[in-house]
Amino acid sequence: MNDSGKAQDLSLTMLIILIPMILLEQCISTRADTCKIDWNILTKPIELDMAVQLQCDIKDENLCPGTPRWEGGPEHQIISIGNTVFDNKKYEISSSPGKYTLKILSITKEHLNSRFVCHVRFSKHGEILKDKRPVYSLKVEKPKLMENTRIFANISAVPVNNTYGQYFWSRHPVDKSNEGEPLSNKDKFLEKDEDDGLSLTIKNVSTGDVNMIYKLNYSDIVFMANVRIENTSTETDNKKDSKTHDGIGSFRGEIPIIAIIIVLLTVLIVFAAIWNTVYILVYKSIRKEVKYVLREHVENSSQKLLKNEDSLEGNK
Structure with missing residues (x-):
């Protein structure tokens, strides 16, 4: 077979292979479109x-x-x-x-x-995957009067299409949202960039630092938290009871020691009074019973002696 014949056979073979592939590709393309x-x-x-x-x-x-x-x-x-x-x-x-x-x-x-x-x-x-309707809240450590408390914003949850780096902190009273106050006092408020977000530390928490809405404006996102104290007692919780809250920080004061002492003394006094009353009643009852038994015993003994004496005299 000459070269031209071989070329024709090769072309025919290629057509036989390519035509099914083209038809399959067209079929797949059509199916994918629909x-x-x-x-x-x-x-x-x-x-x-x-x-x-x-x-x-x-x-x-x-x-x-x-x-x-x-x-x-x-x-x-x-x-x-x-x-x-x-x-x-x-x-x-x-x-x-x-x-x-x-x-x-x-x-x-x-x-x-x-x-x-x-x-x-x-x-x-x-x-x-990104949250199209996120709710950004701050995590707040339980506030303790006269101690530091930390507020944290999880920036790692912010979608990547936001502009990073631009932020500021502010706060306002719970019932006065139009009176925002920037937190510019560096001696009172410590801002820190952390691995997963931003934190704000309030130093020496006072009553003026609570019942406040704290805000972090981060790019076009606002993180918010209501930091409040339920009990303004200066007593602090044990470290093992320290908790972190989403959005709301709360404080639970301990029972004062003097109150515990007063309760214990009251219980002791009541117990002593009850014991004394029971003791007196029981003692009187037992004493009366003993007297009755003794008197009856003496009378029985006396009667026996008299009978014995009468018996002796009759024998004489």
Whole structure:
């Protein structure tokens, strides 16, 4: 066979291979265009360390046949195929007609701003996970009069599309929201940049520092907390009872020592009075009974002696 014949055979072979591939690609492209998939966040607002559900919406299962799957996240790996989950300590899967739901059991800052992708056969929808309706609150240590207390803002939960670095703290009384006061006194308020956020330390907490709404304006986000003291006693809680609150800090004063002493003395006095009363009643009752028994015994003895004497005289 000459060279021209060999070239014709090769061209024919290539056509036989390419035509099915072109037709398959066209079929796949057409099917992908008509198969619509997206996902949305069911859990709003998103809170760190809480569960979050992402729901993949398959518009038409007839146009989108096949086994759905999730992939991505902080690990950039396949999370699930059908109802099989590869890390059931982090994720759960549920499904219903047209719905394929991924549950993140405890969301971390690594999950936020990670891409999650829902696949069905040749179609997919991927999106960055970020809270579209966040509620930003400050964590407040329990305020203690004459001691320092710390307020913390978790900046790591802020979506990446915000401008970082611009912020200021302020406060106002609970019932006077239009009287904002910037916290410019560095001797009283200590601001600090930390790994996951920003903190504000109030030094030597006084009654003028509580029953206040504290605000952190961070870019276009506002963190808020109502710092209040329920009991203005100067007694402080034990360190082991120190707690952190979201949005509200509270103080519970201890019972004064003098009150405990007074209660104990009162109990002792009441107990002594009851004991004395019982003792007197019992003592009198026993004494009366003893006297009665003794008198009866003496009378019986006397009668026996008289009978004996009469018997002796009769014998004589």
